[in-house]
Amino acid sequence: MLDQFSRTQLLIGKEGIDKLSSARVAVFGIGGVGGYVCEALVRSGVGAFDLIDDDKVCLTNLNRQILATRKTVGKYKAEVMAERMREINPNVDIRIHKCFFLPENADDFPFEEYSYIIDAVDTVTAKLEIIMRAKAKKVPIISAMGAGNKLDAGRMQIADIYDTKVCPLARVMRYELRKKGVQELKVVYSDEIPTRPIEDMSISCRTHCICPPDAKHKCTERRDIPGSTAFVPAVAGLLIAGEVVKDITTGYHKAKKRR
Template sequence: MTDNKTWTERSRLLWGDERIDELSKAHVLLVGLGGVGGMTAELLVRGGIGRLTIVDADTIQPSNINRQLVATHSHIGEPKAQVLATRLLDINPQLQLEVIQDFLKDENMVELLDRHAYDFVVDAIDSLSPKVYLIALCKQRGLAIVSSMGAGAKSDPTQIHQSDLSKSYNCALARSLRKRLRKLGITRGVPVVFSSELPDEEAVIEIQGEQCKRSTAGTISYMPALFGCQLAAYVLRHLTLTPKQGA
């Protein structure tokens, strides 16, 4: 088996032993393993995160193949979380990985957040209600969190930003999230990844029969992946930045 210092050699060359060893001790909770979350998970593990809890209840569908990391024809019908878990452990066999194949609701979300002392939480949920609740619970507990806004109906990678939710614009999901969180007394202090590109309105359709979702949007292969890159970068940098470098 390849040891940790061998496969992280290039990361150590960039960031040094101390920072990479720090990441190997960090525990990240990642909720949502679609096009955004799946890429986030892989880059966190390749970046050296040593402990990861991943949460997703969905199975792989043909419509996922255009953008989701684990979506291939050979895995259709299989749980996303389990397929991704196999891939992550192949990247780092020493990874401490907890897999939760469940749709988070109020009661089990509280239990999940109180189960461990997470160093960071990543919200890659694409449904509004559980997204609001996860962020609110993290804020109540003082847990560091970064949240993904909508990557659908957009295609310009140059308009993806990291910002506070209060400064996001041209994103319907962010707008709804701000409104719901404002009612809970949360107006700032929620870092997000969002796109300022105006959405293609013809790429959004109404749907029925899905939990917490009223519409779905067309997507292109690279946009969710780039959102995942931004989320992973935010977590890795903020877990290793020293006071001199800023938070």
């Protein structure tokens, strides 16, 4: 019977569609990368999601986040994304967690229920905890490295964390994961040398903060405010979604090692 996933079924078959429909994917971080992950996965037929993010849409998100429009500014990202996903597939099952993931609240998340985990958060502490929890439960996970301060979307690629180079966040993650005994981790990263943001106080969040008054994590509290584009985080999110669909439908594949 013809339905909204018929074109995808032509490529992955009915069995593949069924596997996606029965999968529950957790997306930690519904921003520039995570939003495109959600968009592509719900359009691919993934049947259930946990969306984890405590942030609200800001005016400065409009340059890159698929969920950000003038109408959604000031609304919780997880709620906005969930509404958009339900407009694409009314039957999708979505659980919203309006919170910032930390080691202190990690027990609140049913990692054992997830078919796949996407780490699209910004902080090293949260990323490490998500990864370690996923490894402990033997749940497939893919982690997003830095997409900020990049201009060449064609440099984004899938790799094992220990084969990454150039990316400052990946360097920190390699060091921390090696200490924890993690032997492999699939990531999306760019080997582009980061561009140094222009220091222009007239457009800086440092001096012109427009975060909602009740925002829990304001830009002014960040050590660095990276520059961003519409295309680099989007490509990262779509690459992640492609890996997730491939892994769910054909069995988990480790990232290819560089020769």
